[in-house]
Every structure is written in structure tokens, then in C-alpha cells.
Amino acid sequence: MSAQASRFLDVRALTDTLSARLSAEDQTPQSMTDASPAKWHRAHVTWFFEEFILRNVDSYRVYDDTFRYLFNSYYEAVGARHPRPERGLVTRPGVADVGLYREYVDSAMVDALERGLLDDDALGLLELGCNHEQQHQELLLMDIKHLFSTHAFDPVYVDRDIDEPGEPGPLTWRSVAGGVTEVGMTQGSAGFSYDNEGPRHRVFLEDFEIAERAVTNAEWLEFIADDGYHRPELWLSDGWAHISQTGWEAPEYWRFIDGEWTTFTLSGRRRPVSDEPVVxxxxxxxxxxxxxxGARLPTEFEWEAAAATGDRTHGQLLDVARCHPGRAGSTMIGDVWEWTASAYLPYPGFVPANGAVGEYNGKFMCDQHVLRGASAVTPPGHERITYRNFFPAPARWAFSGLRLAR
Amino acid sequence: MSAQASRFLDVRALTDTLSARLSAEDQTPQSMTDASPAKWHRAHVTWFFEEFILRNVDSYRVYDDTFRYLFNSYYEAVGARHPRPERGLVTRPGVADVGLYREYVDSAMVDALERGLLDDDALGLLELGCNHEQQHQELLLMDIKHLFSTHAFDPVYVDRDIDEPGEPGPLTWRSVAGGVTEVGMTQGSAGFSYDNEGPRHRVFLEDFEIAERAVTNAEWLEFIADDGYHRPELWLSDGWAHISQTGWEAPEYWRFIDGEWTTFTLSGRRRPVSDEPVVxxxxxxxxxxxxxxGARLPTEFEWEAAAATGDRTHGQLLDVARCHPGRAGSTMIGDVWEWTASAYLPYPGFVPANGAVGEYNGKFMCDQHVLRGASAVTPPGHERITYRNFFPAPARWAFSGLRLAR
Amino acid sequence: MSAQASRFLDVRALTDTLSARLSAEDQTPQSMTDASPAKWHRAHVTWFFEEFILRNVDSYRVYDDTFRYLFNSYYEAVGARHPRPERGLVTRPGVADVGLYREYVDSAMVDALERGLLDDDALGLLELGCNHEQQHQELLLMDIKHLFSTHAFDPVYVDRDIDEPGEPGPLTWRSVAGGVTEVGMTQGSAGFSYDNEGPRHRVFLEDFEIAERAVTNAEWLEFIADDGYHRPELWLSDGWAHISQTGWEAPEYWRFIDGEWTTFTLSGRRRPVSDEPVVxxxxxxxxxxxxxxGARLPTEFEWEAAAATGDRTHGQLLDVARCHPGRAGSTMIGDVWEWTASAYLPYPGFVPANGAVGEYNGKFMCDQHVLRGASAVTPPGHERITYRNFFPAPARWAFSGLRLAR
Amino acid sequence: MSAQASRFLDVRALTDTLSARLSAEDQTPQSMTDASPAKWHRAHVTWFFEEFILRNVDSYRVYDDTFRYLFNSYYEAVGARHPRPERGLVTRPGVADVGLYREYVDSAMVDALERGLLDDDALGLLELGCNHEQQHQELLLMDIKHLFSTHAFDPVYVDRDIDEPGEPGPLTWRSVAGGVTEVGMTQGSAGFSYDNEGPRHRVFLEDFEIAERAVTNAEWLEFIADDGYHRPELWLSDGWAHISQTGWEAPEYWRFIDGEWTTFTLSGRRRPVSDEPVVxxxxxxxxxxxxxxGARLPTEFEWEAAAATGDRTHGQLLDVARCHPGRAGSTMIGDVWEWTASAYLPYPGFVPANGAVGEYNGKFMCDQHVLRGASAVTPPGHERITYRNFFPAPARWAFSGLRLAR
Known part of the structure; x- marks a missing residue:
């Protein structure tokens, strides 16, 4: 089997591994508009290969015509689609049917690869499709965590021992020299990257310092104890309005029970571990x-410049037996996505890809904020120091934390 | 086996028959706040027997303590409960677990009955529980119809041939004499009735006429054709505001496709049959x-007086092979529930039952409207001419129609 | 001057008296959708005479064609109108212009009356228009009270001494015999009545008892002290949902300040007076x-039967120097409107008036509740024991209280 | 009189000129949450001087203690304040009282200036207060335009002749060289600037071209004619969702009447003039x-670099006899604010001012977009090429247009 087919099947297999722990019932609901059912994720990533690659293969016969409507996420150029807030109401096809659909498309893809039916464009879309499925693996876990968190009795996705709390040690800083610096990656230049990571271009940075590790749970508890959630002078106006309205007193999934803070994890409700990054x-x-x-968030360019010159190992990426950050360490990749001070905007000279996949990234460049790094639910191999993750300011269901700069 | 046990098991079996056609996925979502997942209905009616009967049986061991929280519908006296709008997010227990729960409670109930452990109060609650489950059988079908109607591709709950349209014939009227009339039923007097049907009491009625059949689809199409949905003088102020906001142009589930009206049924999308009651x-x-x-709705007392003196057969009640009204006929029971002009209010001398089950009916007596009769998804044996069904004015997902008076 | 012209001018003059205390700024805003600006009330009641009477007088020239759009309240038959929630944005015409409009219409009306240009229909509409203006006098005061209550510093509409609290004495009951009873008033039979008060018709009543006075502030404080706002078993389901969402802990305008309850009145913020009816x-x-x-609300028919056989004097009606209820007394008319157990529904044989004024009452007969009596802001002469006032269940800005039955 | 006092009184006088055309009624309502009543603007800017300057003058006696609550806009450090969405309900103080308040503070300010009671900090706040009042002059006109636009009959703020349409001529482009460029202004360095304009710092720019004039109404009509509002591929995802929900088909205030587009101006409803900038x-x-x-928006740094090297005259700034943009010309200052591609974020090294006025700008740096230039309602002298105006993406009631870059 070709390396490409093998790579494809490996990515596909991980999705199945992740969903194998979920019942048909678990895979059906949508716990908020931003989230999607696990069943939908599994079908949508499959449809992506069918829509953008297999439909152009002469011999391919579409599995089910209704799936284009049901499993298109947001591609206006593809046509009408099921309303996003109602994904949890689509009970048919069921989990078993989705499994058959996955197998059908897998066979067709491998067949097309082995028979050399895919041109360079299609092979580019294959790589995009694999990365797309990896993104959805992370989303599937984020969404299941959110769904399970709404249950009153803390369902467990993965059994796991309690982590012993450690002592993170004092926060140290690293100086990074400024000046004109190159950031980003031009597509096609060296391995895969999304269109929004390029073109590579110059920015001017002042000298800055960056923290040697992410902010920990222990530090967050100090922030809470110092009344951080009740002091307007610490907050952006939008943030203050938001916490006043929502009543937030702690990160998402935290709940104060019997005199102490707990947090919901994919292994159930637990005490936050002191030396893990807050998430x-x-x-x-x-x-x-x-x-x-007394510090600030780094811009995404400071972050990238610091990452390019720092520890190139990585912390916790997706381990199906853990699905939870490790202890805060010196690497900038892994454990938690790190909010930056940067708005998510196009790089100079940014041009979206041709066709419907041009809607992948560019059209979301408005009122979103860049996160850098990767998290404990990012599949290994999907991380990259030029990677631009993005969410709206109030979003908390991603595995998001922070690192200080000054 | 005792008649009581046999009656109990018959009611229970019908629920299983209704849900057997539904996949685990079908049984999980909640398509709107007013509806509940099929899985939830199956568990809730089971919990009703456990909560109000078995918990008082010494030897009984509760199946799962969390179910009181998960499957209490609205009984404040029982304690905290899962938020109603989030019933569709409770993926655990799953469908199979709910099945085991049903079997467990069935055994315990039959055992308690056979061993004579239930006193008169408990036997009264048993009958209430059986009627309660019958109500939820109707709700389960209403809710599944609503859920399936949100699907773009019209899922089928029950395969069924197309009904040939007939000719209803001209509408005729029957005169009913007024005067002081007795209505309602005092609980315990003659067979089961809900507390809201009593006490039996006197009302004064003027003479009136009542239509010999329900309004049909053919007549409704005339109303539409005569611009009925666009003439404010025909509507209550609330109704006009509501259709202006929602854009209603036809009954729920109707859609205008390729030049004609269609309606979604539990057997898929079809043309409305001329001589069936509009629903x-x-x-x-x-x-x-x-x-x-040029007519009006009857009050619930006119309706009851007319039903008491009219055709005592019934039209279409629940037939699992049909789940759809039959042709409009002269009986006032069956096919569709009939909206009356009456607000849902307590009868003179109404006293709710003691304990938590006192919350069954009385607390909803505000801004709801009484429907009388029964529908094609009402289980046979559950119909009664004193039965007071009730819904808010905008509700359409019940099998609701109308009969004229003047 | 004719008695009719004199009556007309008296009604009109009271509106001017009420608004004379309000600045142009006070007369402009709308503090909630249900309320209207004082300026709008003054123009709308004037437009009512112009639209329904003067437009049919040949020699009359419409004051300003735009006013039909700006000051039509809800008459669909009259045509398009300004959106109700935006009445507070109509700054032009201003207060002075509205005053000129009032004078113009007053002259034209008196002229038409003196010259005998109004036929019987028009004279009927004149009486309706006078009653309509009286209704709006009450609304104007309700709305100003609501507007002023949103101000942080308690503006005063009328200066008034503090009432010394009294002792209401124990609650006593009066027995009323049931049976077939006549209620309501047929229009035209004996003085003015609204179409919704008729036709006079028979109802059957059981024997009942009615409280000899309204519930007082002192009693309401006991209800609060007994945790009345936190015990679900006392509440209708809708009511419990509503107070859970709004956080109500006391009547509208009450606020707990420095250890005691206060209430906002048209004379500023004060302590609720013990022996005044709660409002x-x-x-x-x-x-x-x-x-x-341990009691219940009377139905509107019980209320009317009791009023017809009881104390025929009245309590506090509108006194421009007071605008606030008096002490709870034995009469059933005045001080506060009394919520009944009855939904607002048409009487048997009810037929709305012809033409646009047929929209006056009938189209609101849905999900509203009848109040009987009259209040301390009802103009004297506007009260009637057959009068059916109505509001939705959550409404509190009317001068509404209650009287018990059993 | 000192130059400072004279400058202060000039700024103050312009506010009075602007409001002199408005009745008490016009000055009272708030047509949407983002807008404020004219009366509120007049009082708030006055309170700014009182709160931040006069309260520190020993001899000063506060005019009315309640004004701190009523007229604080958003300064958390100052304390509780009237809820923003309810500014239109504060009828007291009225317009005349606000006039007296303005005179009182004017006298006290001039007195303090003439007697040399203000130290350098206070003089800095004086200049800030004057600029603050100029900002609110623009807001007052924006807000009045919005309020008047809600009126069905197009009130006129300023009488003005119809502009004859001209021919803008073809769009031409100017090249600007990139490289490391300095932008922004350090406070105190050269005349007044807001804290958000600094510190002056280096950015790296690529070479670019900028359009020689703003986009005109004629061009916008072409965009409409080419179905621009109905082609999802042209829109950001948020933008497409927004226009789908709102139904926008043209700029704010445009309405299609009798076959042609019209727009509401402060001089009434008119045809959009071809060679004026779209606004x-x-x-x-x-x-x-x-x-x-086929172009893009400039970043705010590109815009500033272009403005720094281009035509240094300005187009239409506030002229009380016009209050409307002039014809599109080559200068980048005036007529309309120009949306840039930049998110509103702090410059490197940005530090908010000390004390409550530190809340002036910094806390809004989230999900807002920078506009540069100035508009036809910006008071002359308030424009600056480093000026950073900002609004959320959907906002349209500012005098906002655009200029292309590529």
C-alpha cells in the first residue's frame, strides 16, 4: 500500500478509535450550537473526501445523495445544507450507517490512490482532508467533553488514575530579540500548512520576554482568591459585561463543591492539579x-518568534488513554492552546484556495482571536509552530490556556 | 395473573411496541422544549410507578438513585430534576439500560401486586400510572412526529398505503337543548378519571347547534384559498401577532411543494386527504x-353535553399500523382532539390529589385551552367524554383539529 | 351648551389636568412596550374622536394626515400604524402641537354637536370615545407611574402627606346564595357599557362566601414572611416559572431598603400602609x-353577584390630589382592581360592534384574566359592577389587588 | 480671558448650537442601546469636567449629587451608574435643567482657569475633556440622525438645498512604498492625542497602492445592481449571517421607494448623490x-502611511449648515470615516492613563474595527491622521465609508 494510502487510513482509524467508546446515544446530540454530534463529525469528514475528491473520480458512485445536504458544514459554494443548530436532530443515518459510509469511502479512496486516479490537486486535497479530519478529532473530543459536562452525573470517557499534584516552581522568563522577523509559512514550501498560515512575511517586533511555561491551576486559584473575577479594572469592557451576565467565577467545567474547586475532565470530575496548565x-x-x-498576552508573532527559538520538543498531545493536559513544561507546543493578543486577520498577500475549500479559513477572519501551540487533544503530527487556531473571545470549550509575555 | 397485573402489563407492552420501531438514535434527541426524547418517555413513565408506588414497598430496592433526578418531569415536591430543555442531552442511561429498568420495575410491580402488597391508595396510583403511561404513549408519537418532521428527508415511522380521498358531503348540524346541565365526573364514582374532570357539577347552557363532523382538509384548503391566513379581522389579536411573526400559511407539517400542499405524516410526506379532519x-x-x-367553537360544556347525547361510538383511536386520523365521521371521540372555546380552569370545588401527584393537573390551569375528544394516537380505552386535554393557544404538535358550533 | 358637549369637555379637561403636571420630557418616553407616552395618550384619544366621528362630518378638515398613522393604536381596519414598541421615539409632534390638536378637535366636536350634525351612531361613538378617554386617563397614570419608577431618584407626580397606618381588623366573610343568576349588561339597555359586558345572560353558581374587604399590605407582608415567594406548592406552574426567572420577592414597585419594605407611589417612595389594599x-x-x-379567587360571576347584593358605595376612585388607594373597606368598587379566577372570554351571544370599533374588546379574548371593581386611578363615573377589565397573568403595572372567596 | 478658557468656551458653545435646533422632546429618547439622548450627551460631557477636574478644586460645590449616577457613561472606577439601555427614560433633569447645569460648570471652569487653580494634570484633563466633548458632538449628530430616521415622516434637522449630482471620474491609485515605518503618536509629544494613538512605534509594511478617493454612491449602486448583497462568496461568514438575518439590501438609511433608492439625511430623505462617498x-x-x-481594505498602518505622504488638506468636516459629506475628493481626512482591515488593538507599549480616565479607550480593545480619517460631523480641529476611531463590525450609524487598497 502506498504511503499516502497508509497515512490516510491511519488518520481515519484514529477517528474510529475515538468514537468506539461512544454509544449510539452518545454520538447523537448536539449540546450547543458551536458543538456537533460525534456521529456528524464522523460523517462530515468522510463527506469532505467524497465531495472534494471522489466526486471528480469518474468511476465513483456517490454513497447517498442526501449526505451532501446533511453533512456539508458551511461551504456555501456546495449548496444548501442542514441548519447547524439542528445537527443533533438528524437521527438518520444512524451510527451503524455512518460506519458503513466511512468504509465505503475508505475503500474508494484507497482504490483511487492505488490506481493512480488522483492528480496533484486531488492529492493536495487528500492532505487537506487528512488535516481536516485531525482537526475534527480534536473537535469531537471537545464536543463530547462539553456534552458529558451537561450530564448531572459526570460520565467518564476514558478511565484514568488521579494525577498527583506537583509543584510548578517559580515562573521564569526568556528574552527574545525583536527587529524585522519572518513569520508564517508559504503553502507548499515545506510540508502541509493551511492557507491562513501564509504567505510567510516580515513583521517588526520590539524586544520582549516570554514566560517559560503556561499559567497553572495553582496560579489561577490565586487569581480567584484575589477576587480576580470581581474587579472591573482587570477586564476588557466586553469581558466584564460577559462575566456579569454569565456569572462566571472560574474556568469552564469548574464547580465549587463542598468547599473546594473541582473540574470536569474526560475521566470524570476531579480536583484541578496544581502544576497542570489552567484550561x-x-x-x-x-x-x-x-x-x-502585571503582564500581557504575547502577539501571535511574538509567540511564533519565541517558539522558533525555544524548546522544540512538545508537551502532551493526544493520547487516547489520557485526553488531558500534562504538567506545565518549557515547550510551547502541546497541553493547551494559548490565547494570544492577536486578532485573527489575513496575512499580507493572503489568497484563499480556489473553489469551495477556499471557504475553509478566510471567511472567518473577523472578531476571532488567535491561539497558538496545540493541546492534549490535538493529534500528534497535526501540531505546527505556524498553526493559527482561532475562536471568539467568549469561547471556553476548546482546551485553551495562556502564557504570559511582557 | 390478576386482572390488575394483566392490565398493567398490557399498557406497558404498548409502549414497547411503539418504541421498537425507533433506533437508539431516534430515541435520544429532543426536537423542541415541549417535546421529550422517546427514551425519556419510556424511563419517566417507569419512574412514575417506582416513585409513587414501589418506594413505599418495604422490600423494594431502587434501581438507580440518579433516575429520580433524571426522570422526574415536573414534580416540585419530589425534588430537584434535570432541566426540561436539556432532556435530549442525557445520553446515559442508553436505550438498552432503559429497557432493563423497565423490566426491573415491571417485575417488581407484578410481584407486589401478586403478593398483595399494594393498599387501596397504591392501587389508585397504579391506575393513575397506567393512564399516565397511556398519555405518554400519545406524547411519544406526537414527539416523534415532530422530531422526524425536522429531518429534510421525511423519515417513515410506519409504512402505510396512500388513502384514497373521499367526499365528506355537506356539513350538517345537530340542535342541543340548553338549561342547567351536569358536566364532569367525580373521581371514584365510575371508573377512572383525572382529578381535573371533577367534581361533577351544574352549568347553565343556552340552546346551541353543533356540527355533525369535524372540519376537513378540503374545507381548510378553502379557508387558505380565501386568504384566511391574511385577513386580520378573522383573528384574535394574539393569533394575528403570532402568524405575523411565524409566517404560518397552513397547519403544522404542511408544506407547499411543486404547486400543491403536502403534509408530513408518520408514514412520510403526503397530500392531505380531503375528507379527513384537518389536524x-x-x-x-x-x-x-x-x-x-360564520360559526364559533363550542365551549367544553357544550361539547360534553353534545357528546353525551350523540353518537357514542368512536372514530380512529391509536392503531399502531396507522397512527393517523381516519375519515371525518359523526362520532365526537377519536381522529383529532377538538379545540373548544374554554380556558382550562378548575371546576367548582376542585381539589387536587394529595401529595406530589396533586401536581399532575391543577398547577397548569392558566392560559391553556381545553380540547375534547381523543385522537388517532390516543390509546384505546384512554378516551372519555369528560376528558379535558389542554394546550397553550399556539401549540400545534398535538393531533388537534376542530368542530364548529353556533 | 348641550349636556353632551358639556360631558365631552369635562372628560377632555381631566386629561389636560393630569398631563399639566408633566414636562415635555416626561410626556415623551415609553418605559416598556405595554406602556405608552403621556403625549401619545393625549393624541390617541383625540384621534379616536377624529377618526370615528369627525371624518364622517362633511365640513370637517383633518388636522394632520400623518396622525392616522402615528396615533392609531391597534385598529387593523383603519390601516398601517406606527409600531407599538416605538411610540417613545416619536418626538414630533411635540407636546405643544398635541395641545393644539386637542383644541382643534374639541372645537370641531362641540361645533358638530351644537349644530346637530351627529346622528345616533355618532352619538353612540361619542359616548364610547368619552369612556375610551377615561380608560386612557387611567392608563396614563399607570404608565407615568411605571416610567417614574425606573428613575433612580423617585420623581414625585403629586405631593401628598404620609398616610398614618391603621389597623384593618380581622377578615370577615359574607355568604352569597348560588343558583341560576343573571350577569352582564346588554348594550343600550341602561346607560353605557362596553360590548364585552354583554349580553346579559344566565350562569349557574354554587353557594359561596366572599371576603368583606381586599387583602391588605399587612397581610401581604405576612405572606412574604411565611416564605410565600419561595414555596412552589403555592404557585401555578407558569407563576413559579415566572418568579424563578424574574426573581420577584414582592409586588411591583416594592424594594427592600435598610431593613424594610418600601413601595414607589405617585407621591414618591414610602412604606406600604398596613390597612391599604396591596396593589x-x-x-x-x-x-x-x-x-x-386557604381560600381562592372568586370567579367574575361570583364577584358580580356579590357586588350586586353588597355595599353599593365605592372606595377611592381617581382624586387628582391623591392617585393612590384608600384604606381597605367593605365596598367592592374602587381602591384596587381585583383579579378574578375567570379567563377573559366572550359571553354567550357576544357580537362585537360594527366597523373598526369592533376591534375594541373582542380580539383580546385570549389568555387574559378578568379583573373587577375599579381603582384609585379610575375616573369617577367610569366604574360599573359589570365592568370587565383584563390583563395578562404577569401584568403588574395596573392598580391590581385581590379579594378572597371560598 | 485666557486662550484655554476661550478654547473651552468655544467647544462648549458648539454643543449648544447643535442642540438649539432640538426640542425638549427631540432631546429625550434613546433610539437604540448604542445611541444616547441629546440631553444626556449635553449633561454627560459637562459631568466629565465636573467629575475629573472640578471635584478636585477645593472651592467647588457639586451641582447635584445624583448626576454622578445619571451621567457617568461607563467609568467603573467612579461607581454605580444608570443602566445604559435606559438613558431615554430619565426625563428629569429636563432640558432646561441641563442647560443650567452647563452654565454652572462653565462658570466654575472659567473661574478655576482664570484663578490658576488647575495644575498640569488638570489642564491635561481639560484638553481631554474638550476633545471628549467634540467626540460627543459627533455622537449627538449620529444619534439624532438615527432617532429621526425611525420617524415615519422624515424630520429635518437642518434645511439645505439639494446637491446636484456630479461625475466622480475613474478611480485612480497611488503607490506607497513599504518597509519599516513609524506610526502613531506618543502622548504629549506634539499637541493632543488620545492614549490609544501611542506610543509611536515601528511596523513593517509591504509596498501597496491606495485609492485616490473613497468609494462613491454611484459605485455602491453598481455593487447592489451586481447582486452584491446576495452572493455569499463576497462576504465574511459573520457578515453573511448578519445580512441573512437582518435582510440588509443597502446601506443604513437607504430605502427603495417608487423605483429608486433614497437615503435619509439630516436634511430629510433624498436621492444618494452619485459622486458623494457612500456612507x-x-x-x-x-x-x-x-x-x-478585486481589492481589499487598507490596514490602519497602510492608511496612516498613505495619509502621511498624501494630500494634507481635508474634505468636509462638521459644518452646522450641512451635516453631510461633500463630494469624494483626494484628501483622506473628512467626509466619511474609512473602515480599515485592522482590529482595534493596543500598540506595543500602550499604557492607559492613570485613574478613571484610563477607562477611556483601552478597555474597548476587543472585537472592534479601526476607522481612520474623519467625517462630515467631526468638529474641525478634532481630526488627526493618527486618530483611531473604532466600532463593532455591524455598526452603521456612524458616518462610515471606505477606501480601497491593493
Missing amino acids: HISFYEADAYARWA | HISFYEADAYARWA | HISFYEADAYARWA | HISFYEADAYARWA
């Missing part, structure tokens, strides 16, 4: 914490 | 139609 | 209180 | 237009 915070909270700490 | 209309629409027709 | 409560609260007190 | 568009529309035109 599931909004941009507002990251920004407020930084102000409280 | 899935709101109180607003029933009231506007009556005004357009 | 500004919703139907939900009235119903919950009655249940707490 | 009252959102960021979404500016971005979509640029994509349609």
Missing part, C-alpha cells in the same frame, strides 16, 4: 489574568 | 376558521 | 396568596 | 465591496 478559559479571562499578573 | 392546528387557527365560517 | 400584583401572585390563605 | 455602511459591507472590486 478551558476564554480570551477575556486570559486577558484579565495577564493584566492582574 | 395540527393551533387554537388561534381553530378560532379564526370558525369566525371565517 | 400592583400579578394574577400569579393573587392566585398564590389565595392558596396560601 | 453608513458596516465593516461587513466595506469588506464585501472591496472583495467584489
